[in-house]
Amino acid sequence: MTKKTQSLAFANLIASLIFIALGIWGIIQMLNLQQVKDTYAQPNVFPIAMITGMLIFSVILLIQSIIKLSKMNLNDPMVDKAESINVIKDKGVQGALIVIALCVAFVLLFRPLGYVLDAAIIGFIIMALIGKRNWVVMVIVSIAIPFVMWLLFFKLLSVNIPMGPLSFLKDLIAMI
Amino acid sequence: MDFGMLITSYAEVFTSLQILLMTFIGALGGILLGAIPGMTATMGVALLVPFSFGMDLIPAIGLLLGIYCGGMYGGSISAILIHAPGTPSAAATVLDGYPMTKRGEAGRALSVAMFSSFCGGVIGALIMTFLSPLIADMAMNFGPGEMFMLAFFGLSVIISISGKSITKGLMSAFLGMFMCCVGLDPTNGIPRFMTVKQTGLLDGFQFIPALIGMFAVAEVIAGVERILNGKEHTASSNEKITSVLPDWKTIKMIWPNILSGSIIGTFIGAIPGAGGDIAVFVSYGASKSASKHPERYGTGIPQGVAATESANNGCSGGAMIPLLSLGVPGDAVTAVLLGAFIMKGIQPGPMMYVSELHTVYKVFAALMLSNLCMLIVGCLGVRFFAKIVSVEKTMLYPIILVISLLGAFSINKSVFDIGVCVAFGVFGWLMNKYEFPLSPILLTLILGPMCEKNFVRFMNIHHGKIFDIFQSPIAMVFLVVAIGTIVFSIFNQRKINKREAEARANGGSQE
Numbered sequence: 001m002t003k004k005t006q007s008l009a010f011a012n013l014i015a016s017l018i019f020i021a022l023g024i025w026g027i028i029q030m031l032n033l034q035q036v037k038d039t040y041a042q043p044n045v046f047p048i049a050m051i052t053g054m055l056i057f058s059v060i061l062l063i064q065s066i067i068k069l070s071k072m073n074l075n076d077p078m079v080d081k082a083e084s085i086n087v088i089k090d091k092g093v094q095g096a097l098i099v100i101a102l103c104v105a106f107v108l109l110f111r112p113l114g115y116v117l118d119a120a121i122i123g124f125i126i127m128a129l130i131g132k133r134n135w136v137v138m139v140i141v142s143i144a145i146p147f148v149m150w151l152l153f154f155k156l157l158s159v160n161i162p163m164g165p166l167s168f169l170k171d172l173i174a175m176i
Numbered sequence: 177m178d179f180g181m182l183i184t185s186y187a188e189v190f191t192s193l194q195i196l197l198m199t200f201i202g203a204l205g206g207i208l209l210g211a212i213p214g215m216t217a218t219m220g221v222a223l224l225v226p227f228s229f230g231m232d233l234i235p236a237i238g239l240l241l242g243i244y245c246g247g248m249y250g251g252s253i254s255a256i257l258i259h260a261p262g263t264p265s266a267a268a269t270v271l272d273g274y275p276m277t278k279r280g281e282a283g284r285a286l287s288v289a290m291f292s293s294f295c296g297g298v299i300g301a302l303i304m305t306f307l308s309p310l311i312a313d314m315a316m317n318f319g320p321g322e323m324f325m326l327a328f329f330g331l332s333v334i335i336s337i338s339g340k341s342i343t344k345g346l347m348s349a350f351l352g353m354f355m356c357c358v359g360l361d362p363t364n365g366i367p368r369f370m371t372v373k374q375t376g377l378l379d380g381f382q383f384i385p386a387l388i389g390m391f392a393v394a395e396v397i398a399g400v401e402r403i404l405n406g407k408e409h410t411a412s413s414n415e416k417i418t419s420v421l422p423d424w425k426t427i428k429m430i431w432p433n434i435l436s437g438s439i440i441g442t443f444i445g446a447i448p449g450a451g452g453d454i455a456v457f458v459s460y461g462a463s464k465s466a467s468k469h470p471e472r473y474g475t476g477i478p479q480g481v482a483a484t485e486s487a488n489n490g491c492s493g494g495a496m497i498p499l500l501s502l503g504v505p506g507d508a509v510t511a512v513l514l515g516a517f518i519m520k521g522i523q524p525g526p527m528m529y530v531s532e533l534h535t536v537y538k539v540f541a542a543l544m545l546s547n548l549c550m551l552i553v554g555c556l557g558v559r560f561f562a563k564i565v566s567v568e569k570t571m572l573y574p575i576i577l578v579i580s581l582l583g584a585f586s587i588n589k590s591v592f593d594i595g596v597c598v599a600f601g602v603f604g605w606l607m608n609k610y611e612f613p614l615s616p617i618l619l620t621l622i623l624g625p626m627c628e629k630n631f632v633r634f635m636n637i638h639h640g641k642i643f644d645i646f647q648s649p650i651a652m653v654f655l656v657v658a659i660g661t662i663v664f665s666i667f668n669q670r671k672i673n674k675r676e677a678e679a680r681a682n683g684g685s686q687e
Contacts, residue, residue, distance in 0.1 A: 026369070
């Protein structure tokens with residue numbers, strides 16, 4: 001038996017409320033936007049039209065979800081169940097959140113550590129997280145792939161990528 | 177048209193070893209560059225222009241066109257294999273290409289993409305050869321009103337790519353339009369949804385980091401989740417590729433999609449400011465609407481891949497039309513090509529068809545040769561590219577992530593863009609989880625700025641009289657076709673939902 005709060009209709013209801021809140025915030029922002037002289041289309045006209053569209057369909061989804069929830073038979077096996085986002089019970093969600101945290105760390109450490117070190121660290125941790133246990137392969141792959149990509153971008157495509165403590169490699173490669 | 181000169185020009189191009197070699201190198205480089213998420217054909221052409229300085233005109237143009245055509249196909253490789261479109265023009269290829277890979281048909285999807293790209297490119301080149309002055313005249317009648325309606329027509333396919341719920345698809349689309357409004361207003365420079373201190377957002381959300389985030393990063397997050405929940409095996413796929421080209425049965429199945437995609441691609445490519453990224457969605461929507469089984473689109477069918485890939489390569493021929501006929505570049509790649517022509521002392525434009533007809537025909541031949549080289553490199557590479565999916569998932573996901581994040585950085589060399597990519601990745605993961613389609617957001621991120629810019633221009637030119645737009649026959653044609661598409665898509669979607677409900681009910685009653 002599916003609880004109403006576990007159904008897709010309930011998830012849609014929450015999503016529509018989030019969209020409505022976002023839309024109201026957007027409209028308030030646009031109504032307070034600076035006006036421009038000598039133009040037939042103010043800078044807020046297009047955004048307001050688009051946000052209004054979003055609000056209309058969000059309200060439609062809200063109504064559809066409320067009707068579905070009110071008519072829902074909890075014993076019906078055909079009820080669409082929403083995917084879990086339970087951080088405590090769901091291992092998958094925990095893993096996904098770790099990957100997101102690693103991505104955020106990657107962004108913050110990109111300049112100080114440089115691409116190769118930064119990518120090697122997150123690559124290695126994700127491999128370990130999802131069950132790779134051949135440590136030698138893990139170390140080689142997590143270092144080799146970012147290094148080859150850096151080499152490709154630096155040497156062939158002339159894209160300068162931060163290298164942090166490994167910046168000496170740029171001079172070394174330039175000499176070769 | 178001087179057929180004698182046309183045949184001589186083709187013969188000269190196809191028998192010159194230097195042109196053959198340069199075009200082949202270009203196609204190889206283009207495919208490899210296009211396959212890297214974030215590296216576009218435009219970048220490839222821009223990077224290799226300096227190498228073409230010392231060459232004669234036609235080998236140089238062959239090299240650049242090889243990159244252009246190869247890059248268009250290359251983008252589909254990563255879209256099909258790892259859910260990360262290498263270029264914006266491959267964004268719609270993921271819709272059916274990746275499900276095919278998941279079903280163990282990566283080789284078939286790649287061969288269909290390659291064959292369709294080749295056919296699209298050849299048909300585009302043929303249309304360019306025979307109809308370029310005619311199409312160029314029509315393309316030059318596009319003012320802000322027509323461009324606005326073209327964008328509206330592009331947006332009309334949203335319902336076709338919305339998936340199960342039209343309401344959710346339209347919510348996603350309007351959210352995408354809302355996102356396009358972040359940054360400086362394109363006409364007056366007024367900051368919207370940001371402060372002037374947030375310099376990273378001045379141009380709004382960059383499209384390519386957003387694309388990489390919503391597809392590649394979101395797929396990695398979802399993949400890790402599936403593996404840890406035991407819903408996905410970490411073992412590699414061992415698909416054996418028996419043929420590098422699609423079999424006759426598949427070709428018979430996809431040829432109408434290739435034909436319509438190529439024509440749509442060439443036509444949209446010929447309009448300055450519109451390109452492969454728009455054409456692929458329009459072609460996909462048209463193909464789905466015309467199908468007897470629209471419910472199969474998005475589940476991994478060759479027709480979906482063929483419709484998008486033929487359209488984006490058809491664009492390469494289309495984009496050359498205004499360049500050669502009028503001297504007006506249709507997109508960034510043709511702008512670089514225009515530079516290459518001028519450097520060699522040739523000014524593209526109407527007079528080129530009078531004074532340099534031989535050169536014009538050689539350019540047509542070089543485009544045809546580029547497509548042929550792309551097919552050869554593609555055939556040689558299919559088995560190699562398909563090996564990517566044989567890498568264990570425990571290694572593949574981290575590799576996709578680190579390459580994708582680098583791709584996001586490489587566009588503007590901005591760490592902020594990596595942040596945008598990650599944010600869109602999380603957003604894409606959540607949207608997928610709760611069955612909000614991502615393709616409408618992608619389409620609106622492409623068309624939103626075009627729509628707003630031309631709307632404001634039109635309003636200012638016509639002193640705020642929006643109804644003046646009905647005086648333009650081209651705009652009216654787009655409006656009527658767009659309304660027709662919307663009505664037809666709603667009807668189609670209802671049919672799909674009804675069939676799915678019946679299938680579920682039958683399944684339920686059998687249980």
